[in-house]
Amino acid sequence: MQMIVIFIAGIVLMYLDMSFTGFSPVMMFGVEVYFVPKLLFMYILLLTIYAGPRISMFFAVLFGIMLDVYIGSLYGIHIFGFIAFVIFMQTAFRVFYRDFVAMAFVVLLNTFLFDLYQYAVYSVLDLISMPIFDYVALRAVPSVMINALFFVVLYVLAVQTAKVRKEFRRTN
Amino acid sequence: MRVTKFFNRNRMLIVLFGIVVLIALIGFSLTDRDSTTKAEQFTGDSVAVTQKAVNAPFGFIGNIFSDIIGSFSALEENEKLKEQLDMLPQLQADNERLAEENESLRESLDVSSNMDYETINASVISRSPDQWLDSFTIDKGEKDGIEEGMAVSTSEGLIGIVTRVNGNSSFIEMISTNASQNNMSVEVRHDGEAVYGNIRNFDTENNALVVENIKSQVKLETGDEVYTSGLTGAFPEGIVIGTVVEVENDEYGLSQNAHVQMNSDLNDVDTVFVLKRDPESLED
Numbered sequence: 001m002q003m004i005v006i007f008i009a010g011i012v013l014m015y016l017d018m019s020f021t022g023f024s025p026v027m028m029f030g031v032e033v034y035f036v037p038k039l040l041f042m043y044i045l046l047l048t049i050y051a052g053p054r055i056s057m058f059f060a061v062l063f064g065i066m067l068d069v070y071i072g073s074l075y076g077i078h079i080f081g082f083i084a085f086v087i088f089m090q091t092a093f094r095v096f097y098r099d100f101v102a103m104a105f106v107v108l109l110n111t112f113l114f115d116l117y118q119y120a121v122y123s124v125l126d127l128i129s130m131p132i133f134d135y136v137a138l139r140a141v142p143s144v145m146i147n148a149l150f151f152v153v154l155y156v157l158a159v160q161t162a163k164v165r166k167e168f169r170r171t172n
Numbered sequence: 173m174r175v176t177k178f179f180n181r182n183r184m185l186i187v188l189f190g191i192v193v194l195i196a197l198i199g200f201s202l203t204d205r206d207s208t209t210k211a212e213q214f215t216g217d218s219v220a221v222t223q224k225a226v227n228a229p230f231g232f233i234g235n236i237f238s239d240i241i242g243s244f245s246a247l248e249e250n251e252k253l254k255e256q257l258d259m260l261p262q263l264q265a266d267n268e269r270l271a272e273e274n275e276s277l278r279e280s281l282d283v284s285s286n287m288d289y290e291t292i293n294a295s296v297i298s299r300s301p302d303q304w305l306d307s308f309t310i311d312k313g314e315k316d317g318i319e320e321g322m323a324v325s326t327s328e329g330l331i332g333i334v335t336r337v338n339g340n341s342s343f344i345e346m347i348s349t350n351a352s353q354n355n356m357s358v359e360v361r362h363d364g365e366a367v368y369g370n371i372r373n374f375d376t377e378n379n380a381l382v383v384e385n386i387k388s389q390v391k392l393e394t395g396d397e398v399y400t401s402g403l404t405g406a407f408p409e410g411i412v413i414g415t416v417v418e419v420e421n422d423e424y425g426l427s428q429n430a431h432v433q434m435n436s437d438l439n440d441v442d443t444v445f446v447l448k449r450d451p452e453s454l455e456d
Contacts, residue, residue: 011222011226012226014301015223015226015227015230015298017301018223018298018299018300018301019230020301021299021300021301021303022299024303025303025439034303036301036302036303037301065215066215066219067301069212069215069216069219070215070216070219070220070223070298070309070343071298071299071300071301071307071308071309071343072201072300073201073305073307073335073345073349074197074198074201074202075197075198075200075201076193076194076196076197076198076201077194077198080190080191080193080194083190084187084190087186087187115302118302118304119304121198122304122305125198125202126350127304127305127349127350128304128305128350128376129350129373129375129376130376
């Protein structure tokens with residue numbers, strides 16, 4: 001039951017991520033500003049804490065493969081990133097205290113690092129040419145801001161979907 | 173708990189192994205392949221189906237809103253279109269006459285034109301969410317006759333190349349992605365004279381394609397039109413790409429480089445045409 005709910009939530013979030021490309025990049029004062037939401041990624045990270053690493057790892061692999069084959073020019077970049085950051089998230093929460101602020105900080109830091117990792121891989125392969133300063137000012141900072149906005153909604157969603165199993169068990 | 177312990181002990185090993193697999197996969201995806209494997213097709217298609225299912229309610233609501241907004245300006249637009257329509261019969265007649273004349277002339281020469289192509293209309297179902305490499309997925313695939321390497325254009329001009337074909341969907345890379353061009357050959361027309369060059373890369377700062385290796389004999393000017401040359405893969409000839417906005421000599425002064433502004437809007441792609449070149453012209 002929980003798996004199905006999480007799967008549907010994941011698909012919808014993936015769709016929202018994709019439909020966001022309709023608005024972004026936004027032209028502001030003659031420069032293109034990129035807002036890159038990473039709803040699915042943040043959701044999987046939050047599941048690590050609230051639904052357990054096993055479930056979150058399963059969805060990291062599933063959505064990683066889906067994204068790679070569906071929209072990826074380079075295979076492996078999503079699946080590897082998802083799995084690596086789920087492991088990272090687990091490690092991070094041995095250090096941090098589990099409250100809302102710490103959670104928000106770590107998840108947003110992870111979205112930033114995930115984008116940085118993609119930027120690094122694509123630049124090394126010479127697929128994109130964006131100077132590092134432009135990247136930080138026009139892409140990284142606005143993206144973190146937009147992700148911070150969506151984080152609150154996702155936090156509620158992750159907590160709710162993680163509860164599904166418990167309620168289901170209680171009824172049995 | 174067993175899972176967490178497992179990660180603890182072997183985390184380093186897993187990450188290292190993962191990096192090796194990642195590099196192998198990157199190598200695999202950068203090689204030039206001319207067919208899509210069944211596993212890729214299956215995954216791609218099943219995601220496309222779920223995507224379409226999620227898309228349906230959103231699209232429905234979106235349509236209602238755009239219908240309401242559209243109805244306000246409909247009257248004015250109708251008027252304008254009617255004016256344009258008046259000219260249409262004459263243009264159509266001219267077009268038919270010229271096509272016939274062209275056909276008969278070609279028959280007497282016994283050549284097949286690589287300008288002939290059929291179009292397959294398709295609509296974009298999703299864009300790449302990470303917004304790094306401009307790529308998108310369309311709702312037509314193998315069953316509609318799409319093959320790898322075909323040109324994709326909007327009504328304004330060339331936009332991309334089909335890189336993977338699934339049963340009912342295909343994956344398109346835009347020509348603004350540095351991975352997709354592979355030194356694509358283009359033709360620049362200046363005062364009725366055609367010179368050839370190839371696309372080097374896409375300059376993200378100026379939003380222009382850089383075309384290099386253009387002969388210096390013909391001095392290009394800004395405003396010259398750029399077309400596909402029909403020398404690359406399954407691309408038909410004469411598909412408009414854009415206009416020259418800047419010309420410079422290359423570092424040795426032997427040839428010219430041109431910066432080309434693309435006609436089609438890269439950020440707003442909705443419906444596209446896949447261009448299927450006349451197979452007769454591909455045989456030689």
